[in-house]
Amino acid sequence: MTTSDALLTATIREESGRLVTALYRRFGDFDVAEEAVQGAVVEAVTAWRRDGTPRRPAAWLATAAQRNALDLLRSRGRRARVAERLSGEQFDEVPPADEVAAPDPDDRLPLLFACCHPALAPEARLALTLRAVIGLTTPQIARAFLVNEQTLAQRIVRAKRKIVAAGIDLKVPEALDERLPDVLAVVYLAYNEAFVASTGSTHDRDLGSDAAWLAEVVADSLPDHAEAWGLAALLRIQHGRARARFTPTGELVLLRDQDRTLWDASAIKRAGEHLERAASLRSPGPYQLQAAIAMCHAEAPSWEETDWLQIVTLYGVLIREDPSPVVRLNGAIALAQLGPRQAARALADVDALGSSLAGYHLWHATRAELLRLTGRPDEAEAADRRALELTGNDAERRLIQTRLRRHPLTDGS
Amino acid sequence: MKYVLMFTHDPAQLAGVSEEDTQAVYGKIYAWFQENASVITDSGAELQPVETATTVKHGGVVVDGPFNEAKEVVGGFSVIDVPDMDAAITLAKTWPHLELPGVAVEIRPMVEDYSQFE
Numbered sequence: 001m002t003t004s005d006a007l008l009t010a011t012i013r014e015e016s017g018r019l020v021t022a023l024y025r026r027f028g029d030f031d032v033a034e035e036a037v038q039g040a041v042v043e044a045v046t047a048w049r050r051d052g053t054p055r056r057p058a059a060w061l062a063t064a065a066q067r068n069a070l071d072l073l074r075s076r077g078r079r080a081r082v083a084e085r086l087s088g089e090q091f092d093e094v095p096p097a098d099e100v101a102a103p104d105p106d107d108r109l110p111l112l113f114a115c116c117h118p119a120l121a122p123e124a125r126l127a128l129t130l131r132a133v134i135g136l137t138t139p140q141i142a143r144a145f146l147v148n149e150q151t152l153a154q155r156i157v158r159a160k161r162k163i164v165a166a167g168i169d170l171k172v173p174e175a176l177d178e179r180l181p182d183v184l185a186v187v188y189l190a191y192n193e194a195f196v197a198s199t200g201s202t203h204d205r206d207l208g209s210d211a212a213w214l215a216e217v218v219a220d221s222l223p224d225h226a227e228a229w230g231l232a233a234l235l236r237i238q239h240g241r242a243r244a245r246f247t248p249t250g251e252l253v254l255l256r257d258q259d260r261t262l263w264d265a266s267a268i269k270r271a272g273e274h275l276e277r278a279a280s281l282r283s284p285g286p287y288q289l290q291a292a293i294a295m296c297h298a299e300a301p302s303w304e305e306t307d308w309l310q311i312v313t314l315y316g317v318l319i320r321e322d323p324s325p326v327v328r329l330n331g332a333i334a335l336a337q338l339g340p341r342q343a344a345r346a347l348a349d350v351d352a353l354g355s356s357l358a359g360y361h362l363w364h365a366t367r368a369e370l371l372r373l374t375g376r377p378d379e380a381e382a383a384d385r386r387a388l389e390l391t392g393n394d395a396e397r398r399l400i401q402t403r404l405r406r407h408p409l410t411d412g413s
Numbered sequence: 414m415k416y417v418l419m420f421t422h423d424p425a426q427l428a429g430v431s432e433e434d435t436q437a438v439y440g441k442i443y444a445w446f447q448e449n450a451s452v453i454t455d456s457g458a459e460l461q462p463v464e465t466a467t468t469v470k471h472g473g474v475v476v477d478g479p480f481n482e483a484k485e486v487v488g489g490f491s492v493i494d495v496p497d498m499d500a501a502i503t504l505a506k507t508w509p510h511l512e513l514p515g516v517a518v519e520i521r522p523m524v525e526d527y528s529q530f531e
Contacts, residue, residue, distance in 0.1 A: 169497040
């Protein structure tokens with residue numbers, strides 16, 4: 001990525017959501033606002049690479065977006081008079097970020113809540129959030145999540161149409177506690193989907209970094225919400241370990257085998273601060289627990305020197321809140337590290353998950369390890385073979401990557 | 414914005430509710446209309462049971478029964494005028510009949526701007 005590309009990416013991420021909100025407030029049409037900003041993003045990619053970086057990138061983007069909005073309003077005819085009246089005004093009236101102090105709460109937040117509204121189809125929320133709030137283009141999103149571009153575009157169009165037709169306003173809802181989990185879930189999903197795609201499918205955007213950034217935007221704007229900080233901490237840690245998670249050829253490296261010197265110490269430090277902030281609010285939840293577990297790993301010098309007792313305790317609490325098979329599998333892996341007696345109990349726990357995870361190679365691999373620990377080498381070998389069958393070739397590796405999307409973050413952490 | 418609230422239920426599930434509970438909910442529904450009078454622009458209608466439905470289909474075919482085969486049926490509707498979708502959801506959540514099993518409220522925005530058809 002060149003300097004100009006890096007600046008372009010940063011500007012788009014920083015400005016897109018703010019511009020959509022500003023244009024919506026100005027013209028009262030969400031679809032026009034979103035379309036106008038998306039158009040400006042696409043233009044910026046071409047123009048900046050051709051002509052170099054403009055002197056004021058944020059203002060450049062704002063001007064282009066506003067011009068697009070006026071064009072769209074004109075072409076849609078119905079609002080022609082409004083457009084005529086407004087076209088005489090200065091283009092750069094939408095204040096770019098580098099000229100105004102960030103309002104409080106963050107002006108991206110109302111947009112984010114609208115994009116994650118429960119009246120929208122769950123699969124549309126993620127796509128719309130990535131496009132409208134952080135300025136990803138439809139082809140980028142389609143590439144990153146391995147979905148058909150046209151299907152995705154349709155999904156986005158339908159969601160935008162519903163926002164307009166059903167009167168979903170851009171605002172931070174009164175029922176904040178009820179709606180925040182939906183927003184956090186979308187940001188979490190954005191990271192996990194990106195995690196799978198991190199073998200490098202979008203050369204010009206780092207989705208993992210975008211998701212971690214967005215989680216911090218949410219937490220900064222809603223500083224009294226512990227789970228928002230929990231998610232920010234979790235994604236910051238995960239992203240801080242991302243470089244060690246894949247080999248240069250794109251294969252997944254399990255946590256125990258990762259080169260810990262590749263972890264980003266400053267990201268982990270920052271995550272620790274988020275986690276402390278969350279803890280100070282005394283309102284625990286699943287994201288904070290996952291972040292706390294990830295932090296135990298991040299602080300351990302090696303797999304062997306990990307504070308397993310602490311991790312097992314945290315999993316006990318997490319499983320009460322989220323008893324999903326993958327969480328229980330990971331809890332069992334941690335339990336088995338405590339000693340032979342615990343390994344036997346972990347094996348029983350893992351066996352109980354067979355009905356839901358029998359098609360998952362890590363379930364077999366985990367069983368194999370536990371069988372070996374409990375002195376049953378023959379069965380261990382059979383389980384290993386089964387795991388290998390499920391991971392045997394490239395096609396199956398791709399299958400596992402697809403599974404990883406459904407069972408996120410199962411590298412043993 | 415104007416929305417139609419469509420009050421739906423599953424007659425089979427409601428059949429199991431005692432007469433006493435049904436009457437209690439009806440009392441609350443009456444109060445609900447009073448309390449929300451300021452945003453209800455048309456109190457709409459409560460419909461006779463679904464057994465009374467007759468449907469005219471494409472081609473002029475007249476059939477006995479409701480327009481679809483679903484278990485849930487529309488029992489009535491009202492028109493509300495509230496600022497946005499969140500307000501409509503908030504109001505719909507207070508619909509007293511929701512205390513009973515098989516009851517749901519569908520929220521549908523009304524077409525208000527006919528300029529697109531001009």
